[in-house]
Amino acid sequence: MNLKKEYIEYLSSSEDFSPEYIKNSIYKGKILVFRNFPQIIEINNLCKKYFKKILKKELKPFLSSKDQTNIGLEKLIFTLQKEIKTCKLIKKAFSSFLENIKFEIDDTFCDKITLRFSPEKNVNPLGFLKPVGPHRDTWASNVFHQINWWFPIHDVDKDYSIFIAPYYFFKKVKNDSNNWSFKLYKKKGESLSTPVSREKLDEQKKIKLSVKFGEVLCFSGNHLHGSSIGLKKRINIETRTVCSKDPKKYKIPKNIDSNNKKKKYEWFKSLLDNSSYPDV
Ligand SMILES: [Fe+2]
Structure with missing residues (x-):
């Protein structure tokens, strides 16, 4: 069975699809790839503009350069990450993209929109998100109707993008969620950004994705996934959304292996007025 054919579906801005179709697909474990949405291209171009302003170089030569990472570069990456996280234009464009695919914005709560920098294999990672x-x-958030959004700001090949392993969507996986602490992660370096698997995954079960500039991956927060590290650098944007009505409207994934029961609703803020998630 071809895993990509079984799990991945491409949806273009010129096609008509309902939010119900999107949500039902996601909560069943499908991976959707949205294509040709001008708001995503706008976000990518804004990121490239900030990159040039802060690092004082073009993105393309930087990505193909063989420079070793260093403290000076790390400072610049931190500055870039802060700029992206606080950029109102990026938030507005992302909100407008979700409106375009008919999400109810007054019921959509979004985590921070963040930039992740992944260097080549055997080079030290830099920045806030390694x-x-x-x-x-969901091992971290315990919010099972969480939807993940992931997109690179340049073309990425499957060897240095993201992998997702749908085989494990309904299967228990040993993990360290019982020991993980968000507070320790925030106190730099004392914990990873998320609990991780304690099992070695079957490589054959991983879907390694090539993603083009302008494409956005959309998948359930319950999917097992991670970074692929290859021979090139990668910069991507990622965030997560939660719609409060979804648990009543859809069959959402159940907790099968998270041992950290605290739900982190406080991470998600309304795209309409920045209010908190209605934690009921
Ligand atoms: Fe993740």
């Missing part, structure tokens, strides 16, 4: 091994986001 490449990370196999994990479910």
